[in-house]
Each structure stands twice: as structure tokens, then as C-alpha cells.
Amino acid sequence: LFGLFFLSLALSGAQALTPSHYLSLSDVARLQNLLSQQFTDLESAYYSVVGLTKLGATVPDHEDVCQFVKSQLDSTSVDSLFFAAEISRAISGCEIPVSNETRDLLLAAVSEDSTMTQIHRAVTALSSLGLPLASQEVVVLDAFHITMALQTASQLSQQAELGGILEEIEDLTARLDDLGGLYLQFEEGLEATAMFVTAAYSLSDHMDMEPPIKEDQVIQLVNSIFSKKSWDSLAEAFSVASAAAALSGNRFHVPVVVTAQGPATVSHSQPTLQLLVTDVMSQPLDSANVVVESAYAVASKAAILNQAPFTINDGVFELNFMSSQPASGYYQFTIAVTGDSRLVANHVELKVKVSTEVAVTNMDLSVVDKDQSIGTKTTRVDYPSKAKSSFTADSHQNFAMSFQLVDINTGVELTPHQTFVRLHNQKTGQEVVFVAEPDSKNLYKFELDTAERKSEFDSISGTYSLYLIVGDATLENPILWNVADVILKFVDEEAPATIQPKTLYVPKPEIQHLFREPEKKPSTVVSNTFTALILSPFLLLLILWVKLGANISSFSFSPSTILFHLGHAAMLGLMYVYWTHLNMFQTLKYLAIIGGVTFLAGNRMLAQKAVKRYALFTCTCCHPPTPPLVCLFTHPTTITATIAMQPLGQSLHCVV
Incomplete structure (x- = not known):
């Protein structure tokens, strides 16, 4: 039961997904203004002329543009030929001269040694210039370059096997990042996302096959592409214009944008609810039919309208809602836009206010x-x-x-x-x-x-x-x-003796924070007793030294000995400083330095003491007629040892 409930919520959420971002008329005007800037080379001319064409705007001075293209054309550059060919196709009366060398150059660029961008531009230039091309060879080359292959394949003959490339649209869609269920975009950014949409619908229109993109994914792509209202470069503006043209004029998916003309408010003085039904470029969809499927009061949930059609008047869809005599308040409308099978997001929820006096x-x-x-x-x-x-x-x-x-x-x-x-x-x-x-x-x-x-x-x-x-x-x-x-x-x-005007804008009383009181310190007797217990081993050591006598005759004043004892004392001092001032990481850093020096000095000191100890032994050897020799090692203080020594070559090997 709960599974069905959540499934119904998910389905209702998917149906309610509508474009929250699109190109308004002011956005389109700003985009046209950016694309109308004076161009300085063929690339900027391509973005400007083709971008304006995709927006449906007029490109001024076709003859001047054509002369500029011909003057800037480099017939030995594939990129230059691509830009010139696309501009000539966008404007009328501008033919680019094509020689056999130009054709051979473009055909040679369609090879395994070329980059995907070069292949795409060469194929597009050949198509725009009307030159023949072996389409199947290009399909084999492009199969592993999905993104650019979509744009390239849309220029190839329909006789080529393009189905494999069309199927890759679904794989690319799966790679899009979903942001909160409202946006889909590539991590490469806006330009890559917009050009993918353009290429996908160009290829689908070319093959007359619906692209494998779900309707809610189309809306998420629309929100992602048109959420940005300022563009960083001509290339980015061109990609947005291309995507807008593709989403408005393809054969399969046309997102619908339903907005109220002005506030969504009706009254007795203004009884008509007016809606604008447009594409993503705010161009009206005059062929659409708009119907109110249901309308109910938000407060009482009482239905007031059902299957009421809008009438179109000069591109604006109108409904006299006050003829239903609604009470003042808010009403939830469910609006359906029909009339074209391509329409996407054509069921819209709209809240309408009925105002009164x-x-x-x-x-x-x-x-x-x-x-x-x-x-x-x-x-x-x-x-x-x-x-x-x-x-x-x-x-x-x-x-x-x-x-x-x-x-x-x-x-x-x-x-x-x-x-x-x-x-x-x-x-x-x-x-x-x-x-x-x-x-x-x-x-x-x-x-x-x-x-x-x-x-x-x-x-x-x-x-x-x-x-x-x-x-x-x-x-x-x-x-x-x-x-x-x-x-x-x-x-x-x-009554108060003095009447003071009361105002709310006065400083608030200071908040007195009550912090936790510190714990009581132990008494002096306890502290002194604890200190005495800590120092008692050291006092015992001093007493024993006085009683038994301290033998320091063997102490060496060599540098290693002095350095070892200084290092040991420094480590004890470091422990005190750690307790009073340092943290653990600072202490470890200093301890590594002091400890390393102390270790080396101690190792040197012990080695010197071992050499000195063995130098104090004397050996008295007996001389029996046959081995082993028996030697008596004696130490001046305490040690006496008898060692059997076996001849080993020219030396003696001692066996204890």
C-alpha cells in the first residue's frame, strides 16, 4: 500500500514538471544584441550570422557580410571553409567558390588521422557546399566519437547506417548530471549541454526517428540551458540560440511554456483570465487548444469549473472566469494544452486569485x-x-x-x-x-x-x-x-507620575550569561602530601648515596657522554613544557629532534665504555705440549675466567 502511495506521488511529480526557465522576449532581445556585435574574423561572423538566423532574426547587409566572408576565406583551412560554408547557407545570394583542391582538402580531412572536430567541420562544409561524400565511411569513423558524431551524422545521407549513432543519444543522456530533479547538464557546462540538445534533435529530424529522451528529461534540459541569463562568449550564446531553435522547431518534442499575462488575478472589474502559450523562445503557439480540465477552491476544495475551453484573441488565450461567480480567494487550475502531438509539459498547474472589494x-x-x-x-x-x-x-x-x-x-x-x-x-x-x-x-x-x-x-x-x-x-x-x-x-x-512615550525601538537589556563555576581546588594539606609522595623516590636516592657513597670515578667527560645526559635532561624538561605550554604535535616535533641527538650520543657513549672495559682484561697463558692452550683472563676488579684457546691458522681462537 505504501509502495503504491509513493509511486503515485512520484508519477504526479513527474507530470507536474514544467519549464521553470525559458527565453523571455527580453532574453531573446539581449541574446540577439550579443550576437549582433561587429565581427572581426570568420569564426565570430559564423557565430553571429548563424546564431541570428536560428533565432529568426534578420541579418542586415547580406552583401557586406558576403564580401567579408570572401575576403577572410582561407581555401587551405578546413575551419575557414566550414565557417564560410555555414554563413553562405544562412544568408541568400552568397556563393563560395569551390575548386577541386578545396574538395580534395575537405575529403582528406575525413580520415582516421583527423580529430573529431575536423571531421565534423569537413563533413558539414561538404554538405553546405553541395559536394558529394561517401557517408558510410564517415559513419565507421565516427562511431567512437559520440558527441561530435551526432552533429556530423545529421549532415550525412539517410542511406547510411545511422541507427547506431542515434542509439548513443540514450547513453549520453544517462551521463547527464541530475541536479535536484529540475536540471540535467553535462559537467563540461552550458555549451556542451546546449550543443548536445541541438545535435540530438538535428539527427532525429534528419532520420525521422524520435530521439530516446524522456519528456521529463527534455524539461530538465530546458531548465538547465535557459536558467543562465547572461553569456560569457559568442560561442556560448550561439549554443543557446541553437538549442532554442532545436527545441522550438523539431518534429518530436516541443516544450510548452504557459504563463499568465500579468498577474494571475481576476475580479469583477477584470473578469478575464489571460494566458500566453509559447515555446521556449516566447513565440506564441497559435495552433494550440487550451482547456481548463478542472478548477477548485484551495480553501474548501470545492470544484467550480470543469472542461472549460479558452478562446484565443490576438495570440492571447482568454477565459471569463468570473462568469462562474466564484467567491474571493485562491483557485487551483489544471490546464491542458493540446492540438499538436509534439507538445511536451502540456499539463500545467496554475494558481489563480479572485479579488474583490x-x-x-x-x-x-x-x-x-x-x-x-x-x-x-x-x-x-x-x-x-x-x-x-x-x-x-x-x-x-x-x-x-x-x-x-x-x-x-x-x-x-x-x-x-x-x-x-x-x-x-x-x-x-x-x-x-x-x-x-x-x-x-x-x-x-x-x-x-x-x-x-x-x-x-x-x-x-x-x-x-x-x-x-x-x-x-x-x-x-x-x-x-x-x-x-x-x-x-x-x-x-x-497612573505613572511622568507619562513617557512608549516605543518599541529601544535597546534590549543585556543578557547576563551564567558560566559553570570552576571546581574547588583541594586543600593545601592534600597538595603538599601529594607533592611529598612524588618527590620521595628522589629523596630516598639522595639518602642512599650519602649512606653508601656515590661512585662516579668511571664517569667520562667525553662530548658524547655530556651530550647524552644533556639530551636526557632536555627530554624531561620538554615533558614539563608540554604540560604548561605546548600541544601534542608541537611536543612530538621537538621530541624527534632531541631524541635523535640523544640516541646517537648514547650509542657513542656505550660503545666507548665497552672498548674501555675490554682493555682492562689481562691474559696469562699456560703452555702445554699440545693444544688447546689454556689462558687465564683476569680483571683488576672482580672477573676471573679460564678460556681454552684453539689454534686457528696463525691466530688463536678462544673457547670459553
Whole structure:
């Protein structure tokens, strides 16, 4: 069940995907202005002339352009021939002279040794100049160069086997990056994405086969290509113009852009909803049929319209929605655009606002005595006039107000989103605002109990101007009405001695942050005891040295010995500095330097001590008639050893 639910959500989301970006008329004009810049070489002339042609704009001064092309043409350059051939095809009456050498040059460029760009430009130039070409040979060469192959294949004969290249469109589409479900683009950027769209639809039109691109992917490509409103170069502007022309004039997919002419708002004074139905270049689709499939009120979900057709008037589709007598509010439209099988994103959701004018009626003002000892006198005030006399209320009385809000055109009672009662002190400028609420019969009532509400007025007595404020997004005439003057009297002893004007724009009181209190330190006795325990091993060492005597007679004052002990002391000092100042990474850096020096010095010191120790041994050898020799090694202090020595060549080998 949940799977079906999420599947229906996904399908509804896919159907609701519509172009959120396209070329508006101002965008097209800005694009034409960029492409109309004075060109300086054949490449810029190609981008300008062909780009303007794709936008449907007129290229001025065909003869001057043709003369410029012929003067800049280099018949030994494939690129130059490509630019010239494309320009000559875009404008009328400009023929490029073609010699046998030119034909041979272009045919020679269609080879395995050429780049894909050279092959594409050579094939396009041959096609534009009307020169024959073996199309099947080019297909074999292009099969591994998908992107440029699409553009090249659209220039080849339909007799060639182009189906394999057309199938590659689906593979290229799979390589597009999906950005949030709204955009599809190549990581190479806008120009690569736009030229892919141009090439895909050019080849599809050439082969009369629908490209393997899904409709939602078409819309994502449209959003990606036309989301950028300024272009960095002529080449980028040319690619956008080419993509716009391809998406507007191909045989299979034409995205539809449905927009309201002006705000999507209708009223009794403007009852007609007007829509513009265009392609991505804001050109009207006059052959389209536009129908409101359904329309319902957003608040109540009540349907009000079904299968209502629009009529076309001077390129604008119109519907008299007010003839259905809708109440003011918002309505959700589902609009279908038909009339052409190529149309994509032709089901559009549109929110329409029905606005109206509001009138205030039955405005009654009165002062009500709390104990009912005095009869209530009610005064009616007509909008927009002000009550002639003021109203006085003290702590024993309540001020009351009641009124109704109705639609001027239909007389239907309204409940706008914002209905306020404002009391403004004429002397101090203080303002107090209350919300007026309707009852079950949509009658607004407001009652002010001066005794209970005195804190909101800071117990400031005086004359207050009474205003009624009515506002709503669907109202054409929001109301700010000065209804009357009300004199409020509070208890004198509760009033402040000095009346200060109240303002909301004052500095806020400083926030005092309460941080966590530090933990209490241990007592001095505990600290001293802990320190004594730490130092006790060192004190014990000193006592034993004094008692037993310290033998330092063998201490060597060689550089390695001194350096070793200094390094060891430095490492102990580094541990202290680490505890007080350094972090772990800084300590490791210093420790590596000190430790390396200490290690080398210690190794040297121990080697010297070993040599010195063996030099103290003496050997007394006995001389038996036959080996092994027995020698007695003695040390001046403690060691005596007997070692058997075997002759080994000319030396003696000792065996312990």
C-alpha cells in the first residue's frame, strides 16, 4: 500500500514538471544584441550570422557580410571553409567558390588521422557546399566519437547506417548530471549541454526517428540551458540560440511554456483570465487548444469549473472566469494544452486569485455600564465618515464595537485574514492593537474592559483615536478607517507620575550569561602530601648515596657522554613544557629532534665504555705440549675466567 502511495506521488511529480526557465522576449532581445556585435574574423561572423538566423532574426547587409566572408576565406583551412560554408547557407545570394583542391582538402580531412572536430567541420562544409561524400565511411569513423558524431551524422545521407549513432543519444543522456530533479547538464557546462540538445534533435529530424529522451528529461534540459541569463562568449550564446531553435522547431518534442499575462488575478472589474502559450523562445503557439480540465477552491476544495475551453484573441488565450461567480480567494487550475502531438509539459498547474472589494456595514459603537444601571446608547457610524462625538469609558464601563464586512459586488459576508482595532493616544503617540474576531454569524465584535486592560495602556488616561484596519491578499481596497475618538479614564493613583512615550525601538537589556563555576581546588594539606609522595623516590636516592657513597670515578667527560645526559635532561624538561605550554604535535616535533641527538650520543657513549672495559682484561697463558692452550683472563676488579684457546691458522681462537 505504501509502495503504491509513493509511486503515485512520484508519477504526479513527474507530470507536474514544467519549464521553470525559458527565453523571455527580453532574453531573446539581449541574446540577439550579443550576437549582433561587429565581427572581426570568420569564426565570430559564423557565430553571429548563424546564431541570428536560428533565432529568426534578420541579418542586415547580406552583401557586406558576403564580401567579408570572401575576403577572410582561407581555401587551405578546413575551419575557414566550414565557417564560410555555414554563413553562405544562412544568408541568400552568397556563393563560395569551390575548386577541386578545396574538395580534395575537405575529403582528406575525413580520415582516421583527423580529430573529431575536423571531421565534423569537413563533413558539414561538404554538405553546405553541395559536394558529394561517401557517408558510410564517415559513419565507421565516427562511431567512437559520440558527441561530435551526432552533429556530423545529421549532415550525412539517410542511406547510411545511422541507427547506431542515434542509439548513443540514450547513453549520453544517462551521463547527464541530475541536479535536484529540475536540471540535467553535462559537467563540461552550458555549451556542451546546449550543443548536445541541438545535435540530438538535428539527427532525429534528419532520420525521422524520435530521439530516446524522456519528456521529463527534455524539461530538465530546458531548465538547465535557459536558467543562465547572461553569456560569457559568442560561442556560448550561439549554443543557446541553437538549442532554442532545436527545441522550438523539431518534429518530436516541443516544450510548452504557459504563463499568465500579468498577474494571475481576476475580479469583477477584470473578469478575464489571460494566458500566453509559447515555446521556449516566447513565440506564441497559435495552433494550440487550451482547456481548463478542472478548477477548485484551495480553501474548501470545492470544484467550480470543469472542461472549460479558452478562446484565443490576438495570440492571447482568454477565459471569463468570473462568469462562474466564484467567491474571493485562491483557485487551483489544471490546464491542458493540446492540438499538436509534439507538445511536451502540456499539463500545467496554475494558481489563480479572485479579488474583490470589501465594505464595512452596521458599524455600531457604544459604552456599556457594567452594573447595567444606565441604559446603553448605541451610535451607528457609516464608512468612511468619523463619529461626530467622542466616547468616554472609565473603570466602571466597557467600550463596545460591532460591525460586518461584506463583498461590495455580491453582498456576501467576508472574513478577511487581518482585522485589527487600533487605539492611538493623541498625546503620547502610544498605540495598542487588538484583534477583532467574528462570531458564528460572521459579525465582528470588540469589547474593551478598561479595568482589565489598563496594563496594556500603562494606565495612561487620555483621548485615543480608534482605527479599524482590514487587510487581505484578495482585497482590492484594504481599509484604514478612523472611526471615532475614545476617552479612556484609568484610576488616578495607578497612573505613572511622568507619562513617557512608549516605543518599541529601544535597546534590549543585556543578557547576563551564567558560566559553570570552576571546581574547588583541594586543600593545601592534600597538595603538599601529594607533592611529598612524588618527590620521595628522589629523596630516598639522595639518602642512599650519602649512606653508601656515590661512585662516579668511571664517569667520562667525553662530548658524547655530556651530550647524552644533556639530551636526557632536555627530554624531561620538554615533558614539563608540554604540560604548561605546548600541544601534542608541537611536543612530538621537538621530541624527534632531541631524541635523535640523544640516541646517537648514547650509542657513542656505550660503545666507548665497552672498548674501555675490554682493555682492562689481562691474559696469562699456560703452555702445554699440545693444544688447546689454556689462558687465564683476569680483571683488576672482580672477573676471573679460564678460556681454552684453539689454534686457528696463525691466530688463536678462544673457547670459553
